[in-house]
Amino acid sequence: MTEIVMENLGKDFGDFTALAGMNLTIGDGEFVALLGPSGCGKSTTMNMIAGMLDPSHGEIRFDGxxxxxxxxxxxxxxxxxxxxxIFTHMSVRENLAYGLRAQGVGRSEITRRVAEIAELLQLTPMLDRRAAGLSVNILQRLAIGRSAVVEPAIFLLDEPLSNVDAAFRAVMRSELKSLQRQFRQTMVYVTHDQLEAMTMADRIAVMDHGRLLQVGTPLEVYNHPADTFVARFIGAPGMNLLSGQVVSSDSGTQVDLGAAGRSGPVMAAQGGDVLFGFRPEEVQPDPAGPLAMQVSMVERIGARTILHLVTQGHEAKAVLDSETPTPGQGEVFRFSIPAASVRLFDAKTERAL
Known part of the structure; x- marks a missing residue:
């Protein structure tokens, strides 16, 4: 196992800054996902950890x-x-053994380790097949196995599941986490898919435009986003953010959301303009609720229903159980948000309050 420390790490390509001031420590045996949209700097960060790119400034340390x-x-x-x-002219067995042979590992040890990783990744029945005839899903298993079999102290994966089908991605998420626990490797996983990050990582590092915005456990970044980018990016759908103003009334401190109504009591340390944030899953249908919006569309997706809501100046979504009675398109939907589920953000800086 190896601890990775990135201190003020940055990378410039001419006048373009791909990464600026990255400070992140990845602990021994930790699984960390670098999560963000294309161009946010996550692959650049991984390539510098690997040694494929040299930093423009800052330092990377492995165990000091x-x-x-x-x-x-x-x-x-x-x-x-x-x-x-993958070497397509080689068999699955030869691909898995390639790195071990390059390291001078003995024949019996190669046989044992190849058999072990093949069993773990369900490649045993095709060990003697040429890689050229394998499906995309199997090729990705093979690529993971070929790197894992040499048991590196640090395992880097750059969007390894983006080209495979959805069912296979679900299987591989479980297998990758199992692999990491078995070998206790420090694993860094680059992805733009928040579901991959949320289900596999011990911690998630959310990035955008070359900057690290927040680091935390999946539940921390989901429940307590540091800013509006993280709030919108994490979650499917992302967090609703409605423009409002903190006001005082006989009912306590509330957020005036204009045409959508006034929220229930909230904890607010300051007044003024805010963004009123709440997860679509936290919406509670309530005929006497303080908030009301019109239903513009109803999506029924298996066990859940997504209501698309609009009113003057606002758009939001509500995720409800499919058994919950819902209004139809064009009807008014009244609802409430539990106070503990509300997140407030500064309207100017978009940082969490």
């Missing part, structure tokens, strides 16, 4: 040892790419 300038071959890093990078 500076890694700046250390070539990739001497970092003890395993890397799985989005495009597999």
């Amino acid at each position: 040892r500076p890694m700046n300038g250390v070539p990739m071959a001497r970092r003890g890093v395993g890397f799985v790419f989005q495009n597999y990078a």
